[in-house]
Amino acid sequence: MKAKTVLPAVAMTAVSMALTLAVVMLWLGPVMPWPVALVVGLGIDGGWLATLAYDRRLASQGDHNPAVTAIGWAFGLVATGVLVAHALTAEESTGAWLAVAWLPLAAKALWVVHSLWERTALTPTALDTIQGIQQTARDEAAVARARLRAQAATEETRLTAVTQAGARVARVQAQTARTLSEAWSTLEEARTGEGTNRALTSVTTPVTPDVTPGVTPRWELPVWGPSEPVPDRALESGPALTDDALDALVDEIRHSDDPALSYRDTATRFRAAGHSASETRLRAAWKRVEAA
Template structure:
């Protein structure tokens, strides 16, 4: 109701001022050429026609209806009143002052037009409350969605940080292990190639031929997957191992190649057999000693 008065009150005020001003101008303008009762009737007729069309327009608007002829007639009365004021202003000495108020009839029509537009777009308090509720619900859902996304982003960041740190630790352990294995292998290789190795083997080895240069081979390791397959294979007896080693040496001899223990061990494990380093080396020594 207060908002309705905020748009209707200015229109009513300008309409009243415009009607009074139009009546006064008609009486002053035509009073010298005809009796004042006639001029009063002319002024009231102009204002009355305008007021009647305005009232009819308001009644149609309250019913949700509209009539173009009534609207046209109302604007004709407004233009006529404005024309009277402009014509009177041009004949007076203070033309500017009268022209300054000659827009009031058209201004009143425009204000009523604005008020009618407000009425057509006005909503009830129930509808406004429903709209506010919908807007608040949408804001709440957006806030919850933003919070959920931020939480998910934080969780994902924490997970990625943990995975990265774990991977970094694994990489460091692998690097240290590789470094240690490399050092151990270098130590074994240095011992194998050392000048005192032959003398040490001559003292502790029973089957060293006098005058021959003793040597020993480095252990042979396979990949983790190959070791897993070998460990799952059934255990071989010493006789089986000797037979397999004999077969490998004979096969390579047919190709015109003499193989060392390392090559025999590699071919033995590539064939899918499993045996400890000690048993395999002992079988190789037995086979090679018998052959010699």
């Protein structure tokens, strides 16, 4: 891996050194002996190569010297200046020579990039460890996402089932309420009908002879509706009412309004007044009073 990263910098350095030497020979050859021009070109390339070697040695030791770095850039600028000066003085192909004048600076920049890579390079073991950690993190994230999606789907299914069940319960309750309301309406119509009590009495008279002497058997349909619990006064202190006293109270309460009160209203007012009697005695007293 290190060879792959250093090869571009080495290749660029070789090309820029060869180009610098060739330009110095072409530029200075006509005005001075070629050995002198060769020495000048090799001096520029040699100085640049020497400072580059010193800089690389310091970098391999984990050290850095600003003076060496500055000198290396200075040699690069000199080589670039030579190329630019030759391009400007050339009678032909000025643009082509300017196009390659940046190569020395580019080579130096590649060595800087290579140094940065070396300072951040990791061993294969460390890279494998990092890749393993990243893969583990990706796996855990994928599992967490799958778990969340499954939980969301489960919760959605549960809410849908609960909603549907609630809707079914509401429909059943509504149907039950309608049925019960119809039954109450039918029972109320039957209870308040003119011939209902007479018809029930005529039907039950043959099977209930002599229930109470002098009293005609009578049936009443139950009344459906809201009711309040009646307090149990059987354990309250005080003497129990006699049948005559009970009949008198029931008659007084029943005829306190016009028309006479029904048994239900009579029983409610009887108990609200603080009197106590069993349901059987109170109903028997009300029947006696009504028959009288």
